[in-house]
Amino acid sequence: MPPQFELLTNWAQTSVEGFMLYLLAAIAIPCAFLVLFDRVIIRSGFFLIGVFGAICGLFLILQAQFLALAQLMIYAVGITLVVVIALMLTNPRLEQERMVAGQKERLGGLFVAALFFLVIYCALRSESWPISSLRMDPENVKLIGIALTTTYALPFEFASVLLLAALMGAILLAKAEPKENLSDISEGN
Amino acid sequence: MSDQVTNQVTKTSGKSSLPASIAYALVAIAISTAFASGHLAIWLQNFGLGNYATYLEILVFLVIVVLAALATAMPGANRLTIISIAAFTGFFALTYNQEMLIKYLSLAALLFSIGMYGMIVSRNAVRVLMSIELMLNAVNLNLVAFARYVDPVHVRGQVFAIFILTVAAAEAAVGLAIVLAIYRNTTTVDMEKFNLLKW
Numbered sequence: 001m002p003p004q005f006e007l008l009t010n011w012a013q014t015s016v017e018g019f020m021l022y023l024l025a026a027i028a029i030p031c032a033f034l035v036l037f038d039r040v041i042i043r044s045g046f047f048l049i050g051v052f053g054a055i056c057g058l059f060l061i062l063q064a065q066f067l068a069l070a071q072l073m074i075y076a077v078g079i080t081l082v083v084v085i086a087l088m089l090t091n092p093r094l095e096q097e098r099m100v101a102g103q104k105e106r107l108g109g110l111f112v113a114a115l116f117f118l119v120i121y122c123a124l125r126s127e128s129w130p131i132s133s134l135r136m137d138p139e140n141v142k143l144i145g146i147a148l149t150t151t152y153a154l155p156f157e158f159a160s161v162l163l164l165a166a167l168m169g170a171i172l173l174a175k176a177e178p179k180e181n182l183s184d185i186s187e188g189n
Numbered sequence: 190m191s192d193q194v195t196n197q198v199t200k201t202s203g204k205s206s207l208p209a210s211i212a213y214a215l216v217a218i219a220i221s222t223a224f225a226s227g228h229l230a231i232w233l234q235n236f237g238l239g240n241y242a243t244y245l246e247i248l249v250f251l252v253i254v255v256l257a258a259l260a261t262a263m264p265g266a267n268r269l270t271i272i273s274i275a276a277f278t279g280f281f282a283l284t285y286n287q288e289m290l291i292k293y294l295s296l297a298a299l300l301f302s303i304g305m306y307g308m309i310v311s312r313n314a315v316r317v318l319m320s321i322e323l324m325l326n327a328v329n330l331n332l333v334a335f336a337r338y339v340d341p342v343h344v345r346g347q348v349f350a351i352f353i354l355t356v357a358a359a360e361a362a363v364g365l366a367i368v369l370a371i372y373r374n375t376t377t378v379d380m381e382k383f384n385l386l387k388w
Contacts, residue, residue, distance in 0.1 A: 064350075
């Protein structure tokens, strides 16, 4: 008994969420490829904003308002800014050099990435997900705040300590050696 | 001077490849639209191949991938456009008939794979860090999708996504600081010249 198929006559029946998902995916996927393959590396740093903005839109249609705004502030502004500054501080001549690894590495990378995607996709399809029919609480920001200050209070504190340690370590790593710096300044003056 | 010449060469080859890219885009979009509207399944049924129509999405995906491989093999084809269109239409075909959660998870898996590929093949260390940011974002998307569809009452997924955001910020700061420190010592950010720790 072959399964019966119906024509989709009314395109308006498709959900707005699905439409928005595909629209944002159509923004995110080419931007992600441009991040990897654009010849001018500083431009690929700006295409990163496109990917992060599209993911921010996905968070919004998933009703995660707080995370969407945090995504915009931390990723699309903060991390991209740091990446672009690092690009400006490092060698601009590299743009004209070969940007991608050799044929062997490219084939290996393609094989690994494609295999990874297929494995994950098959795993997703073979699982029956416990999808809840409940609606999202419109005040989920309040729920996150309560969870962060009660159940997850200790990890929250550890996260702040981790951030402090990471920022101090980053400053220590990135700052120039003091002696050379001082001599440079005195010579410059 | 030689840079200008190579730039002109790449620009002209990009222009001449436009018909191939547009043809591939039209074919891929036509196939996926016919698949989504159900015409393709009925067409298969009319040929007496209705039993195979349950695997139609995989068939459509394979056709799109093979066509993309053929189109990129054409001389002077714009690979970036073709690969982007192939990735999007393949994603569309694989997820169109699925539930919303699987669509989000597949998109996250696709972005994660793109980031993984970039991490392997990029030679600029900063680009490798960008790929890692892409992968972390894909994981965040997974967690938020779980929070929406599996656990909408306690939204634990969003709480974990906040922790991943924190760790990603710390990782970006430390990673870029390390790249700057290495650049100061070796005056390069080429991954293949980072052999300081080699025996």
